[in-house]
Amino acid sequence: MYMDKETQAYFKEVLIKRLDELYAEAERTVAGMTDAEETFPDPTDRATLESDRNFMLRIRDRERKLILKIREALQRIDDGSFGICESCGDEIGRERLEARPVTTLCIECKRKQEAGERARGA
Ligand SMILES: [Zn+2]
Secondary structure (H helix, E strand, O other), rough: OOOHHHHHHHHHHHHHHHHHHHHHHHHHHHHHHHHHHHOOOOOHHHHHHOOHHHHHOOOOOHHHHHHHHHHHHHHHHHHHHOOOOOOOOOOOHHHHHHOOOOOOOOHHHHHHHHHHHHHHHH
């Protein structure tokens, strides 16, 4: 076992807390948009707003991506692959996970990926 239950529980808590914050933030965004559209009251639209899919469509792109990443990270904690680099299979360092718990790459693979991106961009 690469990561003990205590560490997994710790990161799960960190991720859930971040998810809660994002949902609260996104809800404010959606609420703001709803207020702006109050000249077109449509009870059907309002009802479907409650659904997760519509909610996800209405929130900002950055928030949506982060929410999905956090959900994936929580999924990885459940299936035991959290903290393992998806590229080389090595453990991702604790320090890196602390800084960026949604990461799927170890620092070495991340550097290589970024170097590749820069090369393609040039
Ligand atoms: Zn790696």
